[in-house]
Amino acid sequence: MAGKDHVRGGKAVTLTEVARLAGVSVATASKALNGRSQVAARTRARVLQAAEQLSFVPNTLAQGLLVGRTGTVGLLTSDLQGRFVIPILMGAEDAFGAGRVNVFLCDARGDTIREQHQLKALLSRRVDGLIVVGSRTDSRPSVGHDLPVPVVYVYAPSDDPEDLSLVPDNVAAGRLAVEHLISCGRSRIAHVTGDPSYAAAQDRVTGALAALDAAGLELVGEVMYSEWSERWGRDATAVLLERYPDIDAVLCGSDQIARGALDTARDQGRKVPGDIAVIGFDNWDEMVTNSRPELTSIDPNLQLLGRSAAQRVFAALDGEELGKGVHTQAPRLVIRGSTVARQ
């Protein structure tokens, strides 16, 4: 039966079978396939051909048993739904390289018990490292710092200062946003943001106020907190425009809120960016490119964050000290039509 040669009753081909076909011992077959020197060219060719013919794929598990490394990393997330996890995941997957290291993905659905389960499962699979990704930047309970593998926390930092956490720098993000608005000649800036229980909201406020202060400016009105939705962005902006008709910029806590702000400005006949500049956070592609005008935003560089996490795990595997504490990733300003008129 052609094309089925390498399937033996649904089971994978083993090195023993390759060796038998090539007429050598498993030891020799192994050496031939791994390019070790103690095998004659002719023999090696025979083995390679046999392996090809059976389409042999070595069992990484058995290899890992010897070496003590599995070439796998666990990625434990609390919320796949959230769109912040995906770029981090991609960055990590990218850094691990195609095929070299594989990623076990686990979604705990925000459930602690489930997380414990998943953690145990990952350890039983002997992952070489662990990346724990949260859905918000507030600190989360440590999974324990006495695990047999290096652990890196991403986005949501661990509450244990002994752990290593990589998070976006939201204070810098807030500062960067305000500095950009100021550099665009704005001085009467209001701030609409989301749920005040989010550290991300607070940090951005902190950064924004610092930047305003450094420029000798003050925020127009109070910070307006509520939820991370377009609706709130629309409603809050309507209130703002009525209460402070002379504002020339709205700093929005997320791209969604910013889109809402753009809609209200448009409804009320305010030109963006002519009369009012609008800026958001996250640089969420679908939001920023589909609005009218396109939205200037602060990109948290999440993919880089994921990549760094993977690299840290790698380094730890090579014996390097993992490090500890909370490290921040600098944000990036992406300028679009909502703050600078397109020529």
Add this chain to the structure above:
Amino acid sequence: MAGKDHVRGGKAVTLTEVARLAGVSVATASKALNGRSQVAARTRARVLQAAEQLSFVPNTLAQGLLVGRTGTVGLLTSDLQGRFVIPILMGAEDAFGAGRVNVFLCDARGDTIREQHQLKALLSRRVDGLIVVGSRTDSRPSVGHDLPVPVVYVYAPSDDPEDLSLVPDNVAAGRLAVEHLISCGRSRIAHVTGDPSYAAAQDRVTGALAALDAAGLELVGEVMYSEWSERWGRDATAVLLERYPDIDAVLCGSDQIARGALDTARDQGRKVPGDIAVIGFDNWDEMVTNSRPELTSIDPNLQLLGRSAAQRVFAALDGEELGKGVHTQAPRLVIRGSTVARQ
């Protein structure tokens, strides 16, 4: 050093160590931990306590080596970026249950060579099954039907009819959408959709035309194809309203296009749903809930699709026939304010 008891030089605890601590052989320790009957209650207790004390976690790899099953499944996607993959992934992960089966996630970035790499890596990790997820519903090349593990294609069907593929039923989706519009009393329906090279676009058109035909109606104007963006939705709707001022419904090929349509309708003072009903596809949460009014949409039930895929793989592992051909998942209508006025 308390809390570090179970870490021996960074290496995981092995059954041998547990056995030694409990003063029994590895064989007995294994039987005790696995609830086999040939071990005295007292001995079992001693072993369990030792395992607890060292926080022993059995090495699933070593187990898998014996049994021939690893309890892992590979999920090979061509595009993580795309938002269709995530719900499928969640559905699958869900069905596999917390900790029972773990998922290897691989993103091939739409690159065939990379995909081959990943495939080989997954096979070398001895995954028990494979789920291949595409980013569009057009058929894709088979990864080969002579692999040693069951393979299920999701979203993008395999071009090999011998393979098993699970896809959303876009024809039914198109029909469902039009039937809903008709049931809302609409009869002058236009259709704006995305890239005509997408099977999803064509299928929805097919379904929509069939439903119109069944009701003795005709589409207003030609189907308007271009790209899957809000901008196109806005522009196309503007053209539509000028050319056919009397239309009472716009069937949009995606939620993004629908949002664009809503924006234009709003700009031109047309009431939704009073003057014009708008309906989209995908039921993309952020799109449908943030628009004004909220958007009626056809949900492709992707999470169910992922769940089905996982269940099929499960069944195949239990010796059941995998089946073949393209199977479709029925869509679901989600009614919101863009077709039916909220009371």
Add this chain to the structure above:
DNA sequence: GAAAAGACCGAAACCCTTTTCTGTTCGTGT
């Protein structure tokens, strides 16, 4: 009190691959 039965524990094989070490064969130098 002895034999049979049963309960319990441990030695060893097995899964698949790598690696070390030993053994064989061949070629070369003297």
Add this chain to the structure above:
DNA sequence: ACACGAACAGAAAAGGGTTTCGGTCTTTTC
């Protein structure tokens, strides 16, 4: 022609766990 070294092939152990089978010890029964 002999000894020696090089080159190559294979046996065996290791890695962590499960399972079978055989052996020991206790208990039961006549």
